[in-house]
Amino acid sequence: MNETTPRLVAAKALSLLDLTDLSDNCDPAAIETLCRQANTAFGPTAAICIWPRFVSQARALLGPDSRIRIATVVNFPSGDLPVDTVVAETEQAIADGADEIDLVIPYKALVAGDEAAVRAMIGAVRAVCKPPVVLKTILETGELKDRDLIRNASHLAISSGADFIKTSTGKVAVNATLEAADIMLNAIRESGRNVGFKAAGGVRTVADASLYLNLAATIHGPDWAIPSTFRFGASGLLGDIIAVLEGRESGSPSAAY
Template identity: 85%
Template sequence: MIETSSRLVAAKALSLLDLTDLTDNCDAAAIERLCQQAQTPFGHAAAICIWPRFVRQARGLLGQNSAIRIATVVNFPSGELPVEEVVAETKTAIDDGADEIDLVIPYRKLIAGDERAVREMVSAVRAACTPPVLLKVILETGELKDRDLIRSASHLAISTGADFIKTSTGKVKVNATLEAADIMLNAIRESGRNVGFKPAGGVRTVADAALYLNLAATIHGPDWAIPSTFRFGASGLLGDILATLEGRPAGSPNAAY
């Protein structure tokens, strides 16, 4: 029963996966591998998440009508670029073929008490993300730290047009945590809006994924987590998903990552 349950979680996690390569040494060959890895014998990842400079290449590799979406990052990872520069970055990425934009809020300004800076950034990028482009807003919860600040950031992002709220860049000391997930998932419920959630950074195993899926089910119901409402931002998770689905030990060397 446990094995069957693990395989069910693995299959679900695969369908919710934003397979990510935001490493500093990412190159064209790595993007080609990522596009191949996103398509498995058990189904495909929801999306790949890559640097903006590789979006055009990925679109060419996946094709115009691919079921695998292309997500890219803006104002990343610092959250400190000027609004007009981030908007220009967003528009270029969309022109290159991006389906989803993962935007880092100016979280340091928020920590200093400047909520207006967050609203201005999210609103401006929202305006550039015309449907069907999705806007996923990264709060960088590991740097916000305070529960009330994470909740406030969640509501700011939701009220200014986020389609998803996302925990982290994966580039700081503390990334996705269950505590932050609980705050953010409850903020979504409180808002009454159809907004998704994306834990990112540190979700490496099917067992990790199960914890987040169980939390989402507790707050939003057992059928809530689907690709339009839930994503895992991860690079290493695919390897454990495939090991589980193939019946291999977790972390075995044949895993994709």
């Protein structure tokens, strides 16, 4: 990153943030709050990321021309729903107004050696995510664990048509890590394709965000991380971003995701 001061990092992170509420007790009131929070005094977040059942509500709240994109999750969080079910889930989400689909790959099948299951799932969902709908694939790197498996999953997702590769659901014990990010960002470079990266789960402070942005800059160059190539998936990061931008103390406790 060229930007090194906490305030500049915070402003950058805000523009890359998928403000997330995938809590089990999320309700319409929480979605109203999320949509309001995404429009900050310092500018909008890149997106909100929510359960499919709330997409139509969020679209009505944000309006058709909002700069804030609506992302939703499919095959989430287990990664083991039938392809037809996931395709139907995706089609409904897009009809309801989703701009971005965050798809959990069948990572358990991949661990068992079934690469074809991953290709089939991503290919089927890609087929119904017509441009400008963005397809992010969640690898669940904390469950893949092995470096070679994370790299293989990254290349499988990229070659199957993913627009982004994303670390995690935020629903397992180990979510985004710098080690996984390094493997994934290098896989994008190796592929030669214009694919983005999303760190999700565990990025809670501007200092955390800075580590990921610096890693991306090292691998892809200082100007690579923009909303079309880089996102943070987080619920608690926004509070720290706002604290830094307002000149208050950073690093206070925040949400787990």
